[in-house]
Amino acid sequence: MAQYTAEVKSEIESSIKNVGTEAKARLKSSSPFRKGKYRRGWTVKTETRNGVLSLTVYNKNGWLTNILEKGHKKRGGNGFVAGRPHIADVEEWAVKAAEEAVRKAVQG
Numbered sequence: 374m375a376q377y378t379a380e381v382k383s384e385i386e387s388s389i390k391n392v393g394t395e396a397k398a399r400l401k402s403s404s405p406f407r408k409g410k411y412r413r414g415w416t417v418k419t420e421t422r423n424g425v426l427s428l429t430v431y432n433k434n435g436w437l438t439n440i441l442e443k444g445h446k447k448r449g450g451n452g453f454v455a456g457r458p459h460i461a462d463v464e465e466w467a468v469k470a471a472e473e474a475v476r477k478a479v480q481g
Contacts, residue, residue: 381478386426388474393417393428396467400430403459404441411437430467 397415404412414433419426432438444456 384478385475388478389426389428389471390419392467392470392474393419393430395470396430396463399463399466400432400460403463405457405459410434411441 394417397417400415401412404415406412411432411434416431416433418429418431420429421427438460442456442458442460445454446452447454
């Protein structure tokens with residue numbers, strides 16, 4: 374039983390890491406592009422706490438994510454710049470892919 378648990382755990386961890394890497398790639402390709410600094414800023418942070426793997430996909434220019442995703446007022450307050458949704462779609466995909474990966478690993 375312990376061997377089965379270890380195998381399932383390692384399979385889940387590798388699948389989750391693959392999902393995180395793919396999410397990063399999808400965010401890079403769907404991010405707004407002007408000079409490229411925001412697009413190149415996506416990275417994956419891996420943490421293990423109490424034996425539980427946790428991945429965080431984030432942008433090094435984090436202050437821009439909400440502004441670009443949701444939109445903002447123009448400088449001077451006259452008008453509004455429309456948002457370019459690019460994070461929500463990838464987040465939704467990543468959650469579904471992670472759930473599917475865990476389901477596959479447990480079912481064998």
